[in-house]
Amino acid sequence: MPRFERLTIEEARTLSRDQLLDRIEVEQRYWYRLMDSGTLRVGEDEAYRTFTRIMHAAIDSGRAVSDTLALLNGECVSEEYWTRPLGELGDL
Template identity: 45%
Template sequence: MPAFKRLTRDDLDTLTRAELLDRLEVESAYWDRKVRRGLSSEDAAAHDEFGHIMRAAIDPGDAITSARRYLEGRGDDGYWETKPGRSAGS
C-alpha cells in the first residue's frame, strides 16, 4: 500500500467534503494503528491536528441539518460538494 499524504488545513480550503472522505478514512486508519503502538510527542501533536481537520471537514451539526433537510423531502443541499467552512444550500 502506498504511503498517504497527511491532510493539512489548506486541504480544507481546496477540497470538497466528498473529495476529503477517502483521505480522511485512510488517515484515520493510519492513526488508529499508530495510537495502539504509542505516540511520540510529535505524533501526538500531528494526531491532534488531524482531529481538528476531521471535525472541520465533517461538521456534525451541518451534516445532521443536511440529512434532516434531505429526509424531510427538501432535496440535497449540496453539503458534500461544499468546502468545509462554507454553507451548504445557500
C-alpha cells in the same frame, strides 16, 4: 497499505468534503494504528491535532442529521456543503 501524505490545513481548505472523506478515513486508520500499537512518537501530537481539526471541520454530525431529516421530509438540501471547498465555505 500504500503510503499517504498527511493532510494539512492549507490543503484541506482547497478540498471539498467529497474529496476529503476518503483521505480522512485513511489518515484516521494511520493514527489509530499508531495509538493502538503504542508506537506514537514524541512530537507527533501537533500533527494529530491538525488531523483532528480537519476531521471535525469536515465531518459535521449535526449537519448530517439535519440533511437526513430534510430529505426524509422531502425538502431540498444544498449540495454545496459537499462540493465546495471547506475554505470557501468558511468551515476551516
